[in-house]
Amino acid sequence: MALDRYHERRDFAATPEPRDEGQPSDVGLRYSIQNHDATRLHWDLRLEWQGVLLSWAITRGPSLNPSDKRLAVRTEDHPLSYLRFEGQIPSGQYGAGTVMLWDLGWWQPLEPAARGLSKGHLRFRIHGRRLTGDWNLVRMKGRKTGDSKRENWLLIKSDDEAAHRADPVETYRTSIATGRDFAAISAEKAPRLRDRTGTRPRPVPVQLATLTEDLADSGSHWHELKLDGYRMQAALGKGGTRIWTRNGHDWTDRFADLVPAFDDLDCKSALIDGEIVAGAGLQGFSALQDAIAAGGPFGFVAFDLIQLDGKDLSKRPLTERRRALEQLFSPLPPMGALDLSPVIDGDPQEALDLICGSGGEGVIAKRRDAPYRGGRSRDWLKIKCRHRGEFVIVGWQASSSRARPFASLAVAARRGRDLVYMGKVGTGFDEDAMADLAARMAPLKRAKPPVQAPKAEARGVTWIDPRLVAEVNYAETTGQGRLRHAVFLGLREDKPARQVQVEEPVATDREDIAGIALSSGDRVIFPDAKVTKADLARYYRDIAPLMLPEVQDRPLSLVRLPDGLTGQRFFQKHPGKGFPDALKTVPIAESDGETHPYAYGSDAAGLVAAVQMGTVEFHIWGARRDRLDRPDxxxxxxxxxxxxxxxxxxxxxxxxxxxxxxxxxxxxxxxxxxxxxxxxxxxxxxxxxxxxxxxxxxxxxxxxxxxxxxxxxxxxxxxxxxxxxxxxxxxxxxxxxxxxxxxxxxxxxxxxxxxxxxxxxxxxxxxxxxxxxxxxxxxxxxxxxxxxxxxxxxxxxxxxxxxxx
Structure with missing residues (x-):
């Protein structure tokens, strides 16, 4: 048996170590490190695998320096119940000494774990509170020693975003679970829990994004990844951390596994806006539903800071709130349970194409200078890769198979005050999801339909009260208002059915100038002269007949001010991906022998297209593209x-x-x-x-x-x-x-x-x-x-x- 050696070495009448095997996780693979002050101080790495904890004793502790190779001695497998063990092993017992729970989280094999263990090189990613990022366990060559068949391995950090930070062995000297040091644990003192001194804020109405089909102007907005989870606000302060849904429901108990991670934030109080997603490398809304059922793993991706240490930040511009949020999160290791929503650098269209190509949701565009406002507005815009939304379940279609409680779900949404039938969802269910849905729908049966539906589509439907909300992915809406290729993703319990509205993209506020669709035309570029982006575009359109005789067909360099006169500026010589088609390019060999593209203009549309991307100044070569070797x-x-x-x-x-x-x-x-x-x-x-x-x-x-x-x-x-x-x-x-x-x-x-x-x-x-x-x-x-x-x-x-x- 896998745990025979563990049991043989211990007298469970004398040691407080757990004897029971414990329960495996149904979602992710758990991990922990226990700092063990035994005959020799060491750190015990535990990785859940096939019903046990694979274990290594790291003699000097883990290092974040990729050049360090720390000896990790393979020890006997431990039961899953040992994952969170902390306490004093009595003298005379195997491993006598104090055990401190030093880190806790989840791990993710980066290649098949069985193959890695067999060949002696296990590549994996850690999602802990203190250790994160990619790691390697490499078995050393040589014969096994002693009666325990002991194997010597090396623990090596990969060179990634989590590397080269402060030495965790020196930084963390207390328990991740109780805040106690070795002396307090050996004396069996009560856990030292963090108690913040500031008043814990109440949740506020969340800011919502308006659906649109066009990306926003990158000068006035920045873009972030659209996340695939539950929108939440984390409130920190006296009494501990609470987690609230966007409708003000306390869901702290559902995400209890995530709550201790907020203790690492150094503040008296805070109200943080973000999204809870499935953690430990799991992705998607369905994975989050499974994680909730299993009690984890979870991750919290923060994107706004509404209050901090008693100060209301909601009236400050997004750029200031983001700086404060980054400062608050700066001590945390990257890729951990708490993380920041990355702001997309570069061309947002290129990023959107990449996100959609990899199966992502889309992006959120946020106005840089806007305050935090509850409710839906155009300060935040969402651009989706594929249609997705919430719909009210109004009934089910009977199945011809006895093994299936239903064949499909009938769904609807509100358009104004009216509930409108939207068709059926027939895929995306596994056995557990179908059984859960059937049990939830059974008590809601009703005789009359809650929504008007054509007779042909209503035939065979068992109607229910419109209380359950489904998250659905679909290709498009037909001319008759039906969902095509709809896929069930999961139930949403954070939003009541009465709030589920048909979401239709709004027209973007764009003005056509010289054939170019100009966005955010009201953005002020020159505050003192009261010149807006639209004013600048109209100027270049009107001045083109005077400007082009000297500018036409010359390679250009552009001075771009995405944030206006008071923001950052940069001088751009080479067009990147996403440059407007109206600005043409010519390849030019430079002095280093490399050939690079340069932009040139030939008409008013090119000048205005440059303004659309934040250009204010145009600088020209002293030659034209047909004779670049001859200045004119x-x-x-x-x-x-x-x-x-x-x-x-x-x-x-x-x-x-x-x-x-x-x-x-x-x-x-x-x-x-x-x-x-x-x-x-x-x-x-x-x-x-x-x-x-x-x-x-x-x-x-x-x-x-x-x-x-x-x-x-x-x-x-x-x-x-x-x-x-x-x-x-x-x-x-x-x-x-x-x-x-x-x-x-x-x-x-x-x-x-x-x-x-x-x-x-x-x-x-x-x-x-x-x-x-x-x-x-x-x-x-x-x-x-x-x-x-x-x-x-x-x-x-x-x-x-x-x-x-």
Whole structure:
């Protein structure tokens, strides 16, 4: 027998260790570690498998460093009842000493466990309160020793998210169950339970998401994974942790196995919003139903913090509540019983496709700046991969098989106040589910149907009072309002039947601008100028005829501000997956030999599509995609040091214009939208980048050498003191400069605007043009010169000028 050696070694009249075999888990595989202060201090690893606890004695305890290989001596199998044992084994008994329950949870084989045990390499994942993540047990080579056939193994942590954290052996020195240390356990002192000092909050109405078919704007919203469990609020404070359903029912007893995990959160009181799911690697609503019946395993995925230490956080924006939640959860090991709902980085469409492809539920989009509001609103949106919802069971269809209590369920939902028949659900039941449903439905039988149903569909149905709520997965709703390919997932007891409404997706708030569906158009990008995302999109649509002659077919770099002017910004050179189709791409080989995609625009739709993804500024190459090796413009960016007046910069631009004219080149001027002025020389595409860059550097050097107190050609901040930096580095392959008529990501929403030389001599401010003013301008006023060549004559003229100074 598997437990013979365990029983042979113990005198159960003298030791408090359990004798009975215990009951196996019907859902997951349980795990524990007991810290054993015997002849030698060690940690006993217990893994439930085939009705017993496989056991290893870890001499130095588990390590989270993947480079550490801890000796784990295989010992006799223990009964399942030993999993939670804690106490004092008397002197003279086998294993005499103090046993502390050090960790508790569930484990998950990452490959067939029988094969791993046989070949001597068991790969598994731990879902405990103190240890989490992936681990390896590796059997050492060599013959077995002694009469016990002892095997030496190595316990090694995998290099994952749970690795490289604080040493658990040093961190945790008390019981996971009672809070006692070795001395208190040996003295049989009462358990030291955590008692919080703050008043435990009452649950509040939960915030609900509105069903929609489109992803939200990633600038105003973030996206999280749609979870597949029970929505719950965890209330922490005096008297212990309580778990409440979204309708205010206390379900703490149903999730008693999860409650101790909240003791690890360091706070006086809290109200946490989240979802309880099946734990230990189990997935899906059906798995959660099985876990509830078995008493676990459970996991709690938190996504909002409503109250903390007596402070109401509900009126603060989601971003602040999330920061507070992350700080509260930061000491916990990842992948444990308590975890945070991950915020999806990157393109939400790509994430949704991946989630749907792997059989997930969908995503929840949450407005970043919104407070926590009870009830359903558009601050939270849900986008589902497949249709799924709650429906009221109104009857059952008799089965032709005596072994089955029914063939299908008749279901309905409310549309307003009316209960509407939605068809039948005929799959998704196992024997236990059918027996449970039949027992629940039998006392609810009634003579008349509670809902109007066509005679053909009502034939053979036994009707019941509409009290039971089923969670159903289905392909679609037919034109007659029936569910197609409906699958029963389980009963929902957290929502009364009277609240079950037909859920239909709402139309998203999108405005069509230049053929692009713009979402979240009312989001404010520039608070001081009161410019919204829609205002910005309309501007680029209207300015396109002026902007495109200089922008069209040039590789672009984009300055994106997903959260508006006050949020994070980033400079994007390479399009990623999910880039809008209206922004086309061209592959370009870079200096490292790698080829990468670049975006380019060809029409107003491309500009607006960039705004839809959070773009404010457009920066352009000095060449077009058909001849990337031949620049068609030179740019001299006059960048004044802090404290220099615009009048100084204006005079410098006029003087540099004259120097270029002396060399035989004409240019036009553009206010950059910041402090500086750009001088642009249109070029014939007759020379390469090296020549253009060398010429631009020569012009800047000429000005700096002639007037060193006024100009510098070096980027160094130290050399720029009280001078104007003539930035000639814009004129090399891959460098960019801000596009004409581009809005700048600066207070006031200034525009980089071309100006005439007469205008420039009269202007008193460096960024005077608003969006509205820029749209009234035209290229005819600026009259840019035609393309010119960097001819031998021009280059010789520059060489002579340099030698003269």
């Amino acid at each position: 413009r030179l740019v001299f960016d006059l960048d004044p040091d802090e404290g220099l007046s615009f009048a100084t910069t204006r005079r410098a631009a006029l003087d540099l214009r004259d120097r270029l004219a002396d060399l035989g080149l004409e240019c036009w001027a553009m206010l950059s939208g910041g402090k500086g002025v750009h001088l642009v020389v249109p070029l014939r595409r007759s020379v390469g980048w090296d020549t253009a860059k060398l010429f631009a550097r020569g012009v800047a050097t000429l000005a700096a050498t002639a007037q060193p107190d006024r100009f510098t050609a070096e980027m160094s901040k130290a050399r720029r003191k009280d001078r104007i930096f003539i930035d000639w580095l814009r004129n090399e392959r891959g460098s960019t400069s801000v596009a004409p008529f581009s809005v700048r990501a600066r207070p006031g929403a200034p525009v980089a605007c071309p100006v005439t030389w007469d205008e420039l001599s009269r202007l008193r401010r460096p960024a005077p043009f608003s969006l509205q003013e820029a749209c009234t301008r035209g290229w005819a006023d600026v009259a840019p010169p035609p393309p010119q060549g960097l001819t031998q004559k021009v280059i010789v003229a520059l060489d002579r000028a340099l030698k003269s100074v």
